[in-house]
Amino acid sequence: MTRQITLLTLIRAWIKAWIKAWTGACRWSWHWGWRKFWKSLRLSWAGFILLERSLGWKFCQITSRLRLFYQAIARRAAARSVLSVLALLLLGLNTACSRAIAVQPERSEPPVPLNSRYTDEQPALSGNGQYVAFVSNRKGDRGILLYDLKRQQFVDLPRLNRWDAVAEHPSLSNTARYIVYVASGSGRPEVELYDRVTKQAQVLTSGYRGWVRNPSISPDGRYVAFELGRDGKWTIQVLDRGPGIEPDLPDD
Numbered sequence: 001m002t003r004q005i006t007l008l009t010l011i012r013a014w015i016k017a018w019i020k021a022w023t024g025a026c027r028w029s030w031h032w033g034w035r036k037f038w039k040s041l042r043l044s045w046a047g048f049i050l051l052e053r054s055l056g057w058k059f060c061q062i063t064s065r066l067r068l069f070y071q072a073i074a075r076r077a078a079a080r081s082v083l084s085v086l087a088l089l090l091l092g093l094n095t096a097c098s099r100a101i102a103v104q105p106e107r108s109e110p111p112v113p114l115n116s117r118y119t120d121e122q123p124a125l126s127g128n129g130q131y132v133a134f135v136s137n138r139k140g141d142r143g144i145l146l147y148d149l150k151r152q153q154f155v156d157l158p159r160l161n162r163w164d165a166v167a168e169h170p171s172l173s174n175t176a177r178y179i180v181y182v183a184s185g186s187g188r189p190e191v192e193l194y195d196r197v198t199k200q201a202q203v204l205t206s207g208y209r210g211w212v213r214n215p216s217i218s219p220d221g222r223y224v225a226f227e228l229g230r231d232g233k234w235t236i237q238v239l240d241r242g243p244g245i246e247p248d249l250p251d252d
Contacts, residue, residue, distance in 0.1 A: 177197060
């Protein structure tokens with residue numbers, strides 16, 4: 001009778017611990033806490049070993065499957081705990097690297113002098129006083145260069161200077177977004193406008209007869225004035241590009 005009571009007590013304790021472990025395995029999550037589940041799993045495993053030894057089921061197929069089941073759950077819980085530690089370490093390293101990159105100062109390019117030993121002429125200043133454009137032959141061919149007085153660096157002007165035309169007499173808008181100039185090729189000269197945002201140039205005087213020179217653009221980039229030579233005299237022409245353009249407004 002005593003052995004039966006002890007055996008029933010072990011069976012009840014084992015079933016209770018096993019149900020507790022199984023419930024913990026089903027409800028286990030990152031926020032629920034893996035320590036509580038691990039404790040219930042150990043209690044269930046201890047009860048299972050006592051029951052197995054008391055009944056002598058070491059070679060039973062059912063107990064072997066249960067043993068494998070518990071071992072798989074234990075390995076999964078251990079793997080998740082290891083992964084959590086690795087995730088925390090990686091998060092700490094990522095935060096440290098981000099802070100190091102944020103603290104690292106930006107590298108500034110060395111200043112480039114404005115003047116050189118080459119011929120520089122026909123300067124034009126932007127409306128905000130930050131940029132100056134001029135004609136120079138320092139790159140081997142005669143063309144227009146744009147210089148940033150604040151950064152003390154030259155600004156690239158792709159597709160403005162061409163091999164089949166000479167660009168001269170520049171004029172700048174407020175922030176030097178728009179540059180008007182005279183492009184002299186094999187034919188008669190034309191007044192062209194260059195947009196630094198789109199990096200495209202367009203001809204403005206294709207509908208005019210005669211020779212053009214000395215263009216000047218308004219600060220907002222809408223109006224362009226130039227001289228037109230026709231019938232033996234020079235006249236002043238003002239070209240309105242229209243209200244649909246993007247105005248070159250001053251920086252806030």
